[in-house]
Amino acid sequence: MKKSVSLGVDIGGTNTAIGVVDAEGNVLVKTNISTPKHGDTQQYVIEMAQAIRNLISDVQKLNPDVEFVGIGLGAPNANYYKGTIEYAPNLSFKGIVPLVDLLKVQFPEMPKIIMTNDANAATMGEMVYGGAKGMKNFVMYTLGTGVGSGIVVDGKLVYGHDGFAGECGHTMLVPGGRMCGCGIRGHLEAYCSAVGMKRTAFELMVEYNATDSLLAGKSFQELESKDIYDAAVKGDAIALKVFEITGDYLARGMADTISHTSPEAIFLFGGPTAAGDFIFEPIRKNLDKYLLQIFRGKCKILPSSLKRGDAAIVGASALVM
Amino acid sequence: MKKSVSLGVDIGGTNTAIGVVDAEGNVLVKTNISTPKHGDTQQYVIEMAQAIRNLISDVQKLNPDVEFVGIGLGAPNANYYKGTIEYAPNLSFKGIVPLVDLLKVQFPEMPKIIMTNDANAATMGEMVYGGAKGMKNFVMYTLGTGVGSGIVVDGKLVYGHDGFAGECGHTMLVPGGRMCGCGIRGHLEAYCSAVGMKRTAFELMVEYNATDSLLAGKSFQELESKDIYDAAVKGDAIALKVFEITGDYLARGMADTISHTSPEAIFLFGGPTAAGDFIFEPIRKNLDKYLLQIFRGKCKILPSSLKRGDAAIVGASALVM
Numbered sequence: 351m352k353k354s355v356s357l358g359v360d361i362g363g364t365n366t367a368i369g370v371v372d373a374e375g376n377v378l379v380k381t382n383i384s385t386p387k388h389g390d391t392q393q394y395v396i397e398m399a400q401a402i403r404n405l406i407s408d409v410q411k412l413n414p415d416v417e418f419v420g421i422g423l424g425a426p427n428a429n430y431y432k433g434t435i436e437y438a439p440n441l442s443f444k445g446i447v448p449l450v451d452l453l454k455v456q457f458p459e460m461p462k463i464i465m466t467n468d469a470n471a472a473t474m475g476e477m478v479y480g481g482a483k484g485m486k487n488f489v490m491y492t493l494g495t496g497v498g499s500g501i502v503v504d505g506k507l508v509y510g511h512d513g514f515a516g517e518c519g520h521t522m523l524v525p526g527g528r529m530c531g532c533g534i535r536g537h538l539e540a541y542c543s544a545v546g547m548k549r550t551a552f553e554l555m556v557e558y559n560a561t562d563s564l565l566a567g568k569s570f571q572e573l574e575s576k577d578i579y580d581a582a583v584k585g586d587a588i589a590l591k592v593f594e595i596t597g598d599y600l601a602r603g604m605a606d607t608i609s610h611t612s613p614e615a616i617f618l619f620g621g622p623t624a625a626g627d628f629i630f631e632p633i634r635k636n637l638d639k640y641l642l643q644i645f646r647g648k649c650k651i652l653p654s655s656l657k658r659g660d661a662a663i664v665g666a667s668a669l670v671m
Numbered sequence: 672m673k674k675s676v677s678l679g680v681d682i683g684g685t686n687t688a689i690g691v692v693d694a695e696g697n698v699l700v701k702t703n704i705s706t707p708k709h710g711d712t713q714q715y716v717i718e719m720a721q722a723i724r725n726l727i728s729d730v731q732k733l734n735p736d737v738e739f740v741g742i743g744l745g746a747p748n749a750n751y752y753k754g755t756i757e758y759a760p761n762l763s764f765k766g767i768v769p770l771v772d773l774l775k776v777q778f779p780e781m782p783k784i785i786m787t788n789d790a791n792a793a794t795m796g797e798m799v800y801g802g803a804k805g806m807k808n809f810v811m812y813t814l815g816t817g818v819g820s821g822i823v824v825d826g827k828l829v830y831g832h833d834g835f836a837g838e839c840g841h842t843m844l845v846p847g848g849r850m851c852g853c854g855i856r857g858h859l860e861a862y863c864s865a866v867g868m869k870r871t872a873f874e875l876m877v878e879y880n881a882t883d884s885l886l887a888g889k890s891f892q893e894l895e896s897k898d899i900y901d902a903a904v905k906g907d908a909i910a911l912k913v914f915e916i917t918g919d920y921l922a923r924g925m926a927d928t929i930s931h932t933s934p935e936a937i938f939l940f941g942g943p944t945a946a947g948d949f950i951f952e953p954i955r956k957n958l959d960k961y962l963l964q965i966f967r968g969k970c971k972i973l974p975s976s977l978k979r980g981d982a983a984i985v986g987a988s989a990l991v992m
Contacts, residue, residue, distance in 0.1 A: 427965055437964040487832040501931065503824050503831075510824075510933025511808040512969060520963045521927040525845065532963050606842040610822060610931045612831025642841045642853050643758040644748055648833060 358667030363495030371667035420462030420670030424471030473500025475665030493620035597632020605640035619654035679988030684816030692988035741783030741991030745792030794821025796986030814941035918953025926961035940975035
């Protein structure tokens, strides 16, 4: 009997990660291509298809008895019902991209090609293989170039009326505040993404004229959230304050999410969560002060237990497995 | 064959409405008792039980062949799983009140006694008998002394992990803003409830020293949202501005709700909705400016089609029918 495997594709603002996943959720092989800045969808699909063919070939060399059951994709602003990416603020593609249809042309023999929100895909990974196993009501926030989220109610992902539900990154955090990538001021993403943390770091350096901060030697283009973590480890006051503030912002956003669907836990996934207690402690410390008494002390704030980079691939692959 | 009827009880901050409802959702008889300010649960249960017995007797006089299938209750901070009211900020009862158990002592012969959030009850009424008939994903905001909400995903009310989901009135609207009844600053309820509208009216009179406003002759105790409507009809600038601002606030809160569960429609229920276009127009006008492009122009903002006063009774009764 052939061994079933599936392809998982995670489309991020900068990179597109592609992997082959077995029925137990192990990533057998994986690769990366750039998510282009040029906005040319056809060119991107050709590059993605080539990378997928290379992986298929690699896996077939390892084990000739594998059977590919489908391709699952996670992408920002993906429409689960239509197989499209629509007006994604952090991608260079304009308007509505029928990515699933374009891939079907490349892989007419593939039994299933299904796409959902990248954050929803990571959420499915957490539910099937990770720390949310057995949970009926939970939420995942993914922190990267943007902030995504997936909401699970009664054991099922919430897609909503149009297939786009679960965009907690675009709820209002600071009315009239920073410009968000989507063009609206004050959204949570503008404060709590990796990029948002960088903006907070520069905001604080401006406020305190902190030329002595370990973060003061890098340009606005250069500084990354990893630099903020490294500086926090060394006790840098600005870096520590970035985590305090970001945790408080996340607590406020998560409180609003709890007031909507009252989950058992909210998982955090993505680069900035590698900072561990630096980011989790201020969330846990501040959460209750925004919550109705009935919700206080109940919702666990947990790191994703899936390996960084793999969660979205594994989650996307679970769509077709 | 006996005709099945049920009792619906809607516990509000000021009044408790009780009615007998038939299987088609018609209210056969109804009455009101005060929701007490004295905090004495036992006394309240005795008064409620007496009112229920009177209604039962009234209905049996009309039609001796009725069969009472149960009592459904809607109350703020009600726990569907436990049958309790817990720490309700707008009620005088302290801590956790086991209301369903107390009523079972009064009505040991009643087949079912079930309680949920008052807003959830109204939402069920809208789903079963009202404008949300056939909708799988919608939300209801109830505007009264406070602001409640009910969230429907995939045709089912969202109760969440603990039975308390759907408290959109306690999401953050203005960080650090007005004190909410729950003790936390800035919640939506402090701005968009009937009381919140009154607070906005006085805030505006303060700002413009508007002694010539039609609202300027009433005390802070006296002024009601109905007065604001009456003044708006007469063209009073302060009253008109109250509706403009309240609609914009509601649009902001609703945008966050749409970003969570992407409903087909959000229904508005309660006293202030009698103002019609005064309140609905500014919501519809402002909603898109807070939404991610993928959500714009999609979610209908609709008045509840259930009769004021009856929706919560009918909804509560639907819990046991």
